[in-house]
Amino acid sequence: MPTYVLTDKCKGCMECVKICPSDIMHIDAGQGRAYNIEPSMCWECYACVKACPEAAIEVRGYADFAPLGHLVMPTRTTDRIDWKIRMRSGEIKEFTFPIRTTPWGSIRAPQDSPEPAAETVSSELLAYEPDYLAVEALPTLPKKAAGS
Amino acid sequence: MGESPASVPVHTVDSDILIVGGGFAGCGAAFEARYWGRDLKIVVAEKAAIERSGAVAQGLSAINCYMGMRWNENQPEDFVRYVRNDLMGLSREDLVYDIARHVDSTVHMFEEWGLPIFTDPQTGRYVREGRWQVMIHGESYKPIIAEATRKAASEVYERIMVTHLLPDASDPKRVAGAVGVNVRDGSFYVFRAKAVIVCAAGASHIYRPRSAGEGSGRTWYPPWATGSAYALLIQMGAEMTQMENRLVVTRFKDGYGPVGAWFLLLKAVASNSAGESYETSRLPELRERVGAYADAKPMPTCLRNHLMLQEILAGRGPILLHTERVLNTPEKEAIGWEDFLNMTIGQAVTWASQGIEPKNEPSELILSEPYVMGSHAVCAGAWASGPGDVAPSEYQWGYNRMTTITGLFGAGDTIGGSAHKFSSGSYSEGRLAGKAAVAFVRDHPDRPTVTDAQVQSIRTTVYAPLELGSQRSVVTAGTVNPQVLQPDHALNRLEKIMDEYGGGVSANYTTNRALLERGLHHLAALKEDLPHLIARDLHQLQRAWELQHRVWTAEAVLRHTLFREETRWPGYYYRADFPHVDDERWKCFVNSVYDPATGNWRLFTRPYQPLF
Ligand SMILES: Cc1cc2nc3c(=O)[nH]c(=O)nc-3n(C[C@H](O)[C@H](O)[C@H](O)COP(=O)(O)OP(=O)(O)OC[C@H]3O[C@@H](n4cnc5c(N)ncnc54)[C@H](O)[C@@H]3O)c2cc1C
Ligand code: SF4
Ligand code: SF4
Secondary structure, three states, rough: OEEEOOOOOOOOOOOOHHHOOOEEEEOOOOOOEEEOOOOOOOOOOOOOHHHHHOEEEOOOOOOOOOOOOOOOEEEOOOEEEEEEOOOOOEEEEEEEOOOOOOOOOOOOOHHHOOOHHHHHHHHHOOOOOOOOOOOOOOOOOOOOOOOO | OOOOHHHEEEEEEEEEEEEEEEOOHHHHHHHHHHHHOOOOEEEEEEEOHHHHHHOOOOOOEEEEEOHHHHOOOOHHHHHHHHHHHHHHOOHHHHHHHHHHHHHHHHHHHHHOOOOOEOOOOOOOOOOOOOOOOEEEOOOOOOHHHHHHHHHOOOOOEEEEEEEEEEEEEEEEEEEEEEEEEOOOOOOEEEEEEEEEEEEEOOOOOOOOOOOOHHHHHOOOOOOOEEEEHHHHHHHHHHOOOOOOOOOOEEEOOOOOOHHHHHHHHHHOOOOOOOOOOOHHHHHHHHHHHHHHHHHHOOOHHHHHHHHHHHHHHHHOOOOEEEEEOOOHHHEEEEEEHHHHOOOOOOHHHHHHHHHOOOOOOOOOEOOOEEEEOOOOOOEEEEEOOOOOOOOOOHOOOOOEEOOOOEEEOOOHHHHHHOOOOHHHHHHHOOOOOOHHHHHHHHHHHOOOOOOOOHHHHHHHHHHHHHHHHHHOOOOOOOOOOOEEOOOHHHHHHHHHHHHHHHHOHHHHHHOOOOHHHHHHHHHHHHHHHHHHOOOOOOHHHHHHHHHHHHHHHHHHHHHHHHHOOOOOOOOOOOEEEOOOOHHHHOEEEEEEEEOOEEEEEEEEEEEOOOOO
């Protein structure tokens, strides 16, 4: 399909509609539940699957090359993602990976650091440089003359 | 949407800096513009939701551009030499150097923000996948980057499909903003800005994909990369470069899982179906074709493609990657699967469905259909001004990353001539453009003019497909209608033209003058039909404009390919009538300018200048 939505689980909350980069998760006006309106433009990116609070969205590999009988499903929390893979043979594989080392929302905004002097806007340095380069100075090269 | 275009609500949003596209480059631009321009209004217009938009929507497994200057692993000059070599001699080395010298600070910032980077507990250094790549647990790469963008930008407008840039009413070579459709409520957005930074991505679905039906969603670059970066700029009359330098990637067959970690980190090898490695035996033929480039180390990406293609054409496929020889521990097996679960989940789905156990058996490799982009092992995009301190004077006309249109900047896939930026380099280039745009706005405090007449006329154009869709149809139900063209029909036609005439998969990436001229002829007919594009709802209206952007991108590709009379990048494409690398005539950039006033294209060359 690639994504499909399980009727009994979907609550019509729109989270998948909000997140899909391809704009293909829509709510079916009759049922009030989500569905994939254009499977041939689905990247199997799983953004909707990860965003669905009801675990109502699953993926069936593309019809033109994926035999039936498989399922790849994630559960994502604030700091990790757990994957469960059901192979065509029925064998199950499970993997867990970290996703973030700091609390969500903790990033320091650029405007929360001291304002740079007005004239430095014409320098070659970017924000927090040279400190964040972790070398003494921003590298440069002698400029070559025209046509040389 | 039964409403007529004339009655749709119009929102006018004024800003100092408008960023079109909140992907990696756009997020970098917003961050940096805010750092330098505390008092400025910085607005992002994005067609999806920035937490999962762009090429990094599903995450990544590696940061592919990192120098490691602090450990003296590489210096920016080393990177310039690498990119020069990989692109068969042709790069805007000032731009490449500029990204290399800044990219480490970007990556260090990402780590501080919470992106998990693999670190060697013994040495404290990042774990290298290859010379330029570091490994990450990158499932949340995009949401982390987006968090900083939300804090930095004054406003982020989402679900806005930007369709056109707006020229200044009194100076067509000066940008004044952009317009777009909100695809949720159908309202029309007019963004007026002093500077515009376009970060609106490269293009998939220019060429017909290998997979068919619903599987055509499984392109390597995402289906939502629609070449807006190029189409928006071309129609403004911005100078473009290297549009013929399109990308073909070696990937796992069907699922298109990347091979980088497998070749570089896990040290897997590829063979033909008989188990023979084929690269060395094909070297003499390669030398005959490309001369000394055949012996460049590492072998340029396009040439590795070329050797694989020749082997397949000789009937010795399938090409197999021997994953089974390297996944000899549970840790390595987890790395192998994570590589895909973090960035190409479809490959894991493919393995699960086809019953492939990578630790027990090899997997097939294949060459993808071509893509148009500027941040991977290719460098299509806009011709941009380089950094003041190092750019040769021919490559420098004011502000860093400004195009040939005043006030119009770009970054990431948008900017041509500098390959191998990837995620970290695209973000860094966004930062460079963001800072330069602040300097520009300080020097040009007056707002350019946008007239009501301009807005009215462009609004009519933008909603025309919907207007057509609201008219009574002359036929009964179904999708066949002799008077209108659906966006998916037009896309199929474009892909067929490009595939068969422009050197796609079915043509074994091969074309020639006559084929390209036929291709342009068919493309001209498609362009003539575009006023008959129909949209039955807002989703189709977005698709209609994405299609238009793809058509502009495709036209640039065909024209550039026709102009360059050589085969500079075998393995990306072949000009059968000029099968060799021709350094004497063609070691230069192919550039083009479309003139919006006359509708004419001009193609010409620009000199290549080595930085050292
Ligand atoms: C499968 C895959 C694997 C990759 N692996 C790696 C890797 O391991 N390491 C690495 O460093 N890099 C990797 N890359 C490359 C990296 O993702 C890109 O180089 C980078 O994202 C390019 O940045 P960008 O900002 O130019 O484009 P994007 O990040 O794609 O952003 C473009 C943005 O513009 C928006 N947009 C487009 N058109 C419009 C419009 N008309 N109106 C409004 N908004 C619009 C899009 O929605 C998107 O948000 C990979 C890419 C892919 C696809
Ligand atoms: S996110 Fe889940 S529950 Fe909410 S509409 Fe989508 S499928 Fe239904
Ligand atoms: S998998 Fe990605 S592209 Fe497909 S419907 Fe979900 S969010 Fe959209």
